[in-house]
């Protein structure tokens with residue numbers, strides 16, 4: 095059923111990346127009869143291919159092409175070549191993701207207005223708001239089958255959740271539940287209910303968790319309007335003398351340079367590769383990179399304020415059984431500056447298997463302080479902190495011309511320093527997380543540093559005015575009318591919530607806009 | 618592309634039971650290592666290929682001192698560092714072990730292995746923890762030791778669960794002590 099398009103066919107929309115943003119956009123356009131060619135750097139893996147083994151799965155799915163790091167974040171020291179833990183495969187990081195699907199809170203669309211002046215932060219209001227996004231969120235929740243929305247029941251709580259819930263309630267938290275998850279609590283959309291296997295990060299072998307690789311991509315292909323070219327790495331976006339983009343150069347699976355013509359190009363390679371592609375597309379007309387008249391391409395990189403807390407008890411928990419992210423405390427997500435910081439955070443249960451726990455609990459640590467912690471692995475419970483971090487102009491993705499990838503293209507350097515607001519929020523959240531476990535009798539707790547980034551946002555941000563950002567409220571670049579950004583790099587600010595539901599809602603809305611403008615002949 | 622579209626289709630149509638039987642067929646290829654058998658009293662150290670037996674024994678002790686787990690027997694540490702007993706690695710490892718022994722001798726011991734208290738061996742390691750040799754051994758152990766499937770049960774970790782149908786009927790919420 096898949097549609098093969100000619101490389102010279104300049105009527106197609108070319109989308110780069112097939113993850114949360116690109117995969118959804120491709121299907122939504124295909125459903126509306128638009129011809130789409132999706133270029134995806136990775137290969138295609140389906141549930142039967144996924145591996146219930148942390149390192150083997152990492153080898154199968156993760157993006158391990160070279161990248162470099164700088165800045166005061168600990169990732170730059172412990173994982174200097176791996177700033178982000180994201181996927182290179184059809185479906186992108188929606189194979190890895192845990193499924194937590196939360197809407198932004200109303201005030202989070204207007205961070206600059208709500209928080210006021212925060213020194214060193216490059217805050218800006220989104221050019222859209224909660225009312226504008228509500229119908230798109232609803233479509234996204236229906237697509238993903240999000241639990242506790244649209245009448246869908248919540249998931250049952252596993253052992254890790256039960257410990258977390260009891261501690262949270264003992265502390266007086268009231269918004270405590272098993273989350274709004276893109277994981278089926280009953281059969282939905284032809285996919286099974288969650289079987290509580292506990293390898294959500296490794297790709298759900300039951301298909302119970304939404305991932306674009308076995309939903310949107312296949313539905314789009316079934317229309318005959320979508321061709322996905324796997325193992326095709328976009329290298330450069332081309333333009334004509336009028337400054338409109340005309341096509342994309344890419345390396346195919348054999349490493350040969352190819353070109354696909356395009357009427358419209360949409361970039362959705364996640365927040366490192368999307369700005370990298372714009373910067374690598376510099377030309378005499380656009381010497382600082384495509385769509386970069388503001389100088390904001392690559393800037394304002396956000397990764398959420400994160401951290402984890404693990405607690406050890408005197409009896410078994412076996413946190414790895416069942417959904418990896420099995421519940422949430424939302425009481426701290428509000429904006430309450432009396433806590434010593436602006437913005438808020440969510441607490442969500444998390445579990446790692448023994449191999450990843452050894453690598454991530456306290457990277458580089460050794461000796462008995464470390465090994466006695468792992469001795470308590472069976473008796474451990476865990477949670478993850480995810481909060482709003484401050485956009486800073488100097489937190490930035492740039493081209494590193496000293497290091498090239500397998501195609502000879504400059505790789506990205508990712509520079510990140512914590513903002514004092516991020517540090518204050520993290521320390522406060524660590525205390526709350528440890529208190530949750532102390533309340534249930536933890537014998538030891540561990541405030542664990544952030545992992546390589548899983549949420550990567552903001553490097554092509556959305557702005558009302560062209561001088562402040564890269565794209566307008568449709569994700570269309572301010573500088574080039576037929577060039578769009580369709581992934582998490584559009585985020586103006588990060589909010590406290592996990593980003594994917596918002597990425598998906600924006601992609602559905604963008605597809606609607608593009609199709610409308612195409613038929614009106616304005617694109 | 619043909620393949621994936623059709624298998625995707627099939628996957629959505631399959632029942633849980635069909636998926637399970639597919640999984641256990643795949644599981645057959647899931648074989649644990651060659652089955653190292655711990656020989657009594659460091660006999661393994663005498664079977665080295667490229668390293669001096671004493672050096673290999675020192676390496677195993679060093680591995681234990683870096684990541685000590687008293688309920689994990691030597692055989693797993695041996696497996697974790699066995700890769701260094703090769704022609705390519707031997708030269709660097711011998712040099713590192715020599716430095717370790719020299720540090721022990723500086724403290725009045727015959728060798729690193731001759732230091733009887735873990736605390737004192739750890740002091741020696743702390744003093745060299747930024748060296749490339751130490752970081753090579755420590756870094757390698759993170760996967761070399763903890764990614765051995767045979768080690769997982771010693772920590773209670775159950776590993777893969779898909780072939781058994783997940784935990785939905787096997788205790789995902791069985792905590793009783795709360």
Ligand SMILES: Cc1cc2nc3c(=O)[nH]c(=O)nc-3n(C[C@H](O)[C@H](O)[C@H](O)COP(=O)(O)OP(=O)(O)OC[C@H]3O[C@@H](n4cnc5c(N)ncnc54)[C@H](O)[C@@H]3O)c2cc1C
Pocket residue numbers: 110111112113114115116133134135136179180181182183184185186187188190191192193194195295326327328329362363364365367368371419547548549550580581582583592593594595597
């Ligand atoms: C372990 C983990 C758990 C997570 N849990 C959650 C969660 O519970 N809730 C939540 O909301 N989010 C979660 N996330 C984050 C979520 O997965 C991402 O926010 C989301 O997938 C990002 O979507 P995207 O479209 O921006 O990029 P991706 O989904 O990463 O897709 C980008 C795609 O573009 C491809 N690509 C990149 N460059 C090129 C190129 N030059 N040419 C061709 N293709 C290219 C990549 O291979 C990739 O397939 C999690 C992430 C991880 C890693």
Ligand code: SF4
Pocket residue numbers: 277287288289290291292293294295297298299300301302303416417418783
């Ligand atoms: S716990 Fe549920 S969602 Fe997670 S991988 Fe297993 S079946 Fe899929």
